Amino acid sequence: MLRSILTAAVILTVAAVSTAQPLDESGSGRMQVTGEEGVVGDLPLEHTAVVIDVSGNLQRATVRQVYGNPYDQVIEAVYTFPLPQSGAVDRMNMWIGDRLIEGKIHERQLARQIYDDAIAAGQTASLLEQERPNIFTQSVGNILPGDSIVIEISYVAPVEYDDGEYEIVFPMVVGPRFLPPGEHIMNVFGIYQIATSVEDADRITPPVVPEGTRAGYDIELQLNLNTGVAIQDYESVNHEVDMRVGLNGILTIELENAEEIPNRDFVFRYTTASDRIQSGVIAHNGAMGGHFMLILQPDADISVDEITPKEMFFVVDCSGSMSGQPMEVAKETVRQFVAGMNPDDTFQIMRFSETASSMSRTPLPNTPENVRQGIAYINTMSGMGGTMMIEGVRAAIGYPEDPERMRFVIFLTDGYIGNEAEILGELQSTLGENTRLFSIGVGSSTNRYLIEGLAEEGRGHAYYVGLNEDPEEAVGDIYNKINDPYLVGIGIDWGDLQVHDVYPSRIPDLYAGEPLVIVGQYDGSGTDRVRITGTVAGRRWSQEMDVALPADQEANDVVATLWARKRIHELNRQMYDSYGYVNASQDIIDEITDTALDYQIMSEYTAFVAVSEEVRTDPDSGEPITVQVPVNMPEGVSYEGVFGESGGRGGAMNRSSYAASPSVSQSLGFGGAGLVSGEECNEPSLDYYDGDGWETSWLPSVTHVSASPTLGLLPSVVRSAAREMAEELEEAYGAFVEGLDNADDWPTGTVTFEVTVNGSGAITSVSVSGQGLDDGLDGELCDILTGLDLPAPPDGAGIIRLQYSFQKTW
Incomplete structure (x- = not known):
């Protein structure tokens, strides 16, 4: 669906406003900068309220976004925002006044179709999509002037724990992402065109309010801690907080400022009276079968007489987004690392932005003279240019290993890139057995998905240093x-327990203070003594614990949700590639989609949609004007470092593409790689000729897209049966197009089939709903689908709508 697009910072006027503002018909509009604080007002997003409830090692969060319409025309609001990368989003509802509309999860393409159809019909609708595990897009369409619409999103997540300290994080803003140049040409929010390797660049780069201003929406947050034991100490890293203890012993923490600017992460760390995480098993056995979470603090303390010499590589992101305060924090962190090395260590210091360079040709011994040389090299660092992180990873990991030493790479970055899969794929495929990577996120609102991923693929650990923290x-x-010494080669003997699909599939190394956290499925029930084994300092180690897996346990259902979230993460990791997701397997995508739909959680391939039954605006009055909600620049991040001085030289934007606010981007020269002129944006020609060239060979392709409703059957059951039919449908489609003289005449598109199912699961009729391909071909395809093999639907007879995509490929 094509709509006029208003980026909510196109025209700025300095004036106080108290009445609704008109939008002109071209889609350009007015918004206001008011007051001494430079508040950008008249935005459809008005307020966000967050409540996080923590019970033991698990958390449940509810996020309420309040949308309005300050204009005199119907609008659609689009907001790009972060959530924790480890969370499983399992609910999205919409409130119009006091009316609740429950969101439903579908395949992403189907959810988008439902949303678009509702907007065209004059209904108010909302759509929640996932771009990355930590980046989401909320669309709310047909917001009437004066409306107040609340979107309620909920997720569950584990509470992070390390060496006696717990941590709760709620991210508040998506930082500007660097987009390496490549072959994908696209419009970013209708402001400029880029050529990038990141296929969804326009989905992860929201516009930023102009320098010196802030967005008019605010955020409040409440954290309720039910730890079961007394809290000994706590720290709020980025915000001032108030604290109170209820009669029930629950500790409530709130932001001191109830109208806080969402420009930095909420980070709350605390310790309890117990210096160890509570070990044990949390189990759930319900409609989806048995699921469990095992938590164990290994008792693997082994003293050693000598510390093994190491090869220390310190790698610093020196791109434009790191300039200023983040760079000073990173430099001080590396200075402390260099000062803290052991006498027999060797070290190397590297930096990267558009290219990578190092302090010396080879790692240097830890001598006073070499340390002085290293400190001098650190002191020269500054932030400028783009973030070609692949260069930094290859420089550190690709350098020949010293067989006599373990190499530890300390990698410091804000993580502001859009090609995470490329970086993680490179690390996954090239990390040597004698190399470990520890990542450090520097700044107030880092890309934790990337930073945690670097540590995971690097078999290390992730840390974070805020702008006002001492890195000591x-x-x-x-x-x-x-x-x-750290625990490696960990294995688990489950005895007679029928355990399967355990994640992580490869248990990572465990360093001092880290717990072992495992999720899995089980069949039946039972009790047994589980044996965990491994190696520490070259010695065999083992520990046992009693595990009881119940036959029926309705409580702890979030364990099943977290298992599904972990499974999706593991499947995504199988698609990491040093060139991004180009090797994405349709089989893996289907597995991810099946899991997400069965467990009703979000993924990159599923989405929540909510539609009001009421028609609230005249469908013939035209489409709503889309208003893209701008975001704040993360605290401490330099506009000049990202966009260049007054849009001039020196910023990362000049080498490729960070998303700029329109007021900034219009003044940029964009002379570097990644930006192209309009006439260069034609689709590449696929016309190849006989003779010196070759002739295009087109092939028919049929892919199952969606299935809804499923009549009480698990979505994976119906989708699997539908996929089984794709090959036969493709044969019929291929036979039809083979009879056509020109490939341009091939009928293509997505076709919806209505499949009527009786109470026993037999197919009684199939018909095409809406646009088909060809009357004769459609009839043949319907006949094929009568062979769909389904079990008896629990909800009884009904109609299942199946969608297939018919395309030509070469």
Whole structure:
């Protein structure tokens, strides 16, 4: 569906406004900068309220976004925002006044179709899509002037724990993403065109309010801690908080400022009276079968007489987004690392932006003279240019290993890139057995999906240093982990318990203070003594614990949700590639989609949609004007570092593409790679000729897209049966197009089939709903689908709508 697009910072006027503002028919509009604080007002997003309830090692969060319409025309609001990368989003509802419309999860393409159809019909609708595990897009369409619409999103997540300290994080803003140049040409919010390797660049780069201003919406947050034991100490890293204890012993933490600017992560750390995480098993056995979460603090303390010499590589992101305060924090962190090395260590210091460079040709011994040389090299660092992180990874990981030493790479970055899969794929495929990577996120609102992923693929650990934190604690913690023996080669003997589909599938190394956290499925029930084994400091280690898996346990249903979230993460990791997702397997995508639909959680291939039954605007009055909600620049991030001085030289934007606010981007020269002129944006020609060239060979392709409703059957059951029919449908489609003289005459598109199913699961009729391909071909395809093999639907007889995509490929 094509709509006029208003980026909510196109025209700025300095004036106070208290009445609704008109939008002109071209889609350009007015918004206001008011007051001494430079508040950008008249935005459809008005307020966000967050409540996080923590019980033991699990958290449940509810996020309420309030949308309005300050204009005199019907609008659609589009907001790009972050959520924790480890969370499983399992609910999205919409409130129009006091009316609740429950969101339903579908395949992403189907959810988008339902949303678009509802908007065209004059209904108010909302759509929640996932771009990355930590980036989401909320669309709310047909918001009437004066409306107040609340979108309620909920997720569950584990509480992070390391070495006696728990941490709760709620991200508040999506930072500007660097987009390496490549072959995908697209419009970014209708403001400029880029050529990038990131296929969904326009989905992860919301516009940023102009320098010196802030968005008019705000955020409030409440954290309720039910830890079961007394809290000894706590720290709120980026925000001032108020704290109170209820009669029930629950500790409530709230932001001191109830109208906080969402420009930095909420990070709350605390310790309890117990210096160890509570070990045990949490189990759930319900409609989806048995699921469990095992938590164990290994008792693997082994003292060693000598600390093994190491090869230390310190790698610093020196791109434009790191300039200013983040760069000063990173430099101080590396200075402390260099000062804290052991006498027999060797070290290398590297930096990267558009290219990578190093302090010396080879790692240097830890001598006073070499340390002075290293400190001098660190002091020269500054942030400028783009973030070609692949260069930094290859420089550190690709350098020949010293067979006599373990290499530890300390990688410092804000993570502001859009090609995460490429970086993680490179690390996954090239990490040597004698190399470990520890990542450090620097700044107020880092890309934790990437930073956690670097540590996961690097078999290390992730740390974070805020703008106002002394890095001493992080430096000390990392040295404690790499100096002490750590547990490797971990295996679990489940005895007679029927355990399967355990994640992580490859248990990572465990460093000092880290717990073992495993999720899995089980059949039946039982009790047994589980044996965990591994190696620490070259010695065999084992520990046992009693595990009871119940036959019936309706409580703890979030365990099943978290298992599904972990499974999706593991499947996504199988698609990491050093060129991004180009090797994405349709089989893996189907597995992810099946899991997400069965467990009703979001993924990159599923989405929530909510539609009001009421027609609230005249469908013939035209489409709503789309208003893209701008975001704040993360605290401490330099506009000049990202966009260049007054849009001039020196910013990362000049080498490729960070998303700029329109007021900034219009003044940029964009002379570097990644930006193209309009006439260069034609689709590449696929016309190849006989003779010196070759002739295009087109092939028919049929892919199952969606299935809804499923009549009480698990979505994976219906989708699997539908996929089984794709090959036969493709044969019929291929036979039809073979009889056509010109490939341009091939009928293509997505076709919806209505499949009537009786109470026993037999197919009684099939018909095409809406646009088909060809009357004769449609009839043949319907006949094929009568062979769909389904079990008896629990909800009884009904109609299942199946969608297939018919395309030509070459």
